Amino acid sequence: MEYRSSEVKAGLFIFVSMIGLIVMIFMLGNVQDYFKPQRILRIVFNVTGGVEVGAPVRYAG
Secondary structure, three states: OHHHHHHHHHHHHHHHHHHHHHHHHHHHHOHHHHHOOOOOOOOOOOOOOOOOOOOOOOOOO
């Protein structure tokens, strides 16, 4: 019975560790932004007012 108990504890430890790793990836990587609806707009302006290539731009807010 002792052998079975240690297997359960090891399995539970691995499961909790995997959940913790997934949570950390979501928190550190801003993965939650991938689930938001996004649009890609390509617009050409003659004067940009300091906006550089690759800079994040918000649409309507």
